[in-house]
Amino acid sequence: MRPLLISVGSRGDVQPFLALARGLLAAGHRPVLAAPRRFQPLAAGYGVEFVPLSDEMFTLQDSVKGQGVRAAITAARSVRPMLRRLLDDQAALAARPADVVVYHPKSLGGPYVAEKLGVPALAGLLIPLYVPTSAFPSPIFPVRPPGPLNRASWRVAAAVEAPYRSTIRRWRTEALGLQDGFTPLADLVKTGSVLHAWSPHLLPAPAGWPPSARPIGFWTMPANDTWNPPERLAHFLDQGEPPVYVGFGSSSTGDPELLTAAVLEGARLAGRRAVLATGWGALRPGAVADDVLVIEEAPHDWLLPRVAVAVHHGGVGTVAAALRAGVPQVVRPLLGDQPFWADRLHHLGVAPEPLRGRLTAARLAAALENAAELAPTARMLAGHVGAEDGVTAAVARIADCAGSRT
Structure with a gap:
């Protein structure tokens, strides 16, 4: 089987598709992953065939983060031509043989590439x-x-998709030669086949969803047994009690210094050592005390099992990693789907109430103390989530879908 996987976005959007590609390879198939060019070295490290897509739009997003509304409006004027170049890169994928296409909706072009291929x-x-x-x-x-x-x-x-619909419609005709029968992406997904790649223990299928829509489990990369932590990180972890982890991934805030100050003081009030992951800039620490270690990032599957509490933004990738690690979570949601997952974790009993609004040191300290009491529930849930294999389930579904064509 020759599956074509198309994903667009941040690492949180692409890495699960890379995990799926590895699972397909292990099952004897020949997957190709198409994703923004910046992820080519990541795919190469796992032996996955990779086709680079334009990442101009994401470079632009990176450049205007935290620069205010005017910069964002100016950048928005450049989006349409960049989107067209991204779509044109996807149109070129239709020249490759494929038996099935699995796409992230952010790609915008995935289902139309499948339409052109007739798969x-x-x-x-x-x-x-x-x-x-x-x-x-x-x-x-x-x-x-x-x-x-x-x-x-x-x-x-x-x-969300509607502003780009005219561009997609024109591209579908000009680049793919598909003249009639345009259907918006949202309608294609709603009426077509879907793989819901999260744990049913985090969010089960509600009544009324068809069996094909039931969540099958996270698409998780295998633990990287070859990764060696920097000596200063390993030494810090060995120095005392497990610290709290604080990281907000690719999210950003308008005042990283203020957020960092609240985080540092909150950890101090709670009597906790801390590892701060600066990520894409939501945290911007200067000089810190000896009981705080600042890193840019570290693999969650390695670091989170070694901490006492994970403080984060509520992105589903970090949620999944903390669930598997069996650590309680404190969530300061910032945007998008993050408030939804923050509420869900609180409902499951692995996180205190989400820290909405202005984060203060006192609120964070209280949340850290409350979270520590949730450790037994977090460990229990980790056993359930760890027993799932979303990648294997997805590989079986993809094979069935491709097989139904023949």
Whole structure:
């Protein structure tokens, strides 16, 4: 089987597709992963065939983070030509043989490449986006609506795509030669095949979802047994009690110095050592005390099992890593689907109430103390999540989908 995998976005969007590609390779298939050029070295390290896509849009996003509304508006004027170049790179994929296409909706072009190839398409969703339910609102809906409006909130995914629809329609005709029958991406996903790649122990399928929409488990990279921590990190961990981990991944805030000050003082008030991962700049520490270690990043599967509490933004990739590590979590959600997962973790009993609004040292210290009491529940849930194999389940579904074509 020759699966074509297309993912676009940050590392949190691409790494699960790389895990899926490795699973397909291990099962004897010949996957190709198409993703932004910046991830080519990552794929090469795992022996996955890789096709680079334009990453201009994401470089632009990186450059305007934290620079205010005016910079964002100026950058937005450049998005359409960049999007067209990204789509053109995807159109070139149609020249490759493939039996099935698995795509991230952020690619925008994935299902139309499958249409050109005449092969089945599967949407790989790392969070629920398109299959509606009245049980809970869309995770990306900006506010929490009254219960009766939950189902209506799921229209937001189509609204996010709508500004680019004319560009996609034109590209579909000009680059792929597909003249008739254009269907918006949101409708294609809703009526087509989908792989929901999160743990059912984190969020089970609500009543009313078809069996094909049930979550199959996280797409997780195998533990990297060859990674060696920097000596200063290994030494810090060995010096005393497990520290708290604080990291906000690729998220950013308007005032990283203020957030960092609250984090440092909150850890001190709670009597905790801390490892701060600066990531993409949400934290910007200067000089720190001896009981704080600052790093840029470290593999979550290595570091999180060695900490007492994970403090983070609520991105589903970090949520998954902390669940597998069996550590309680403290979540300061910043945007998008993060408030949704923060509420879900609190409901499951592995995190105190989310720290919405302005983060203060006192609030963080209290949350750290509350989180420590949730460690037994976190360890129990880790046993359930660790027993799942979302990649193997996805490989079987993909094989069935490709096989149904022949």
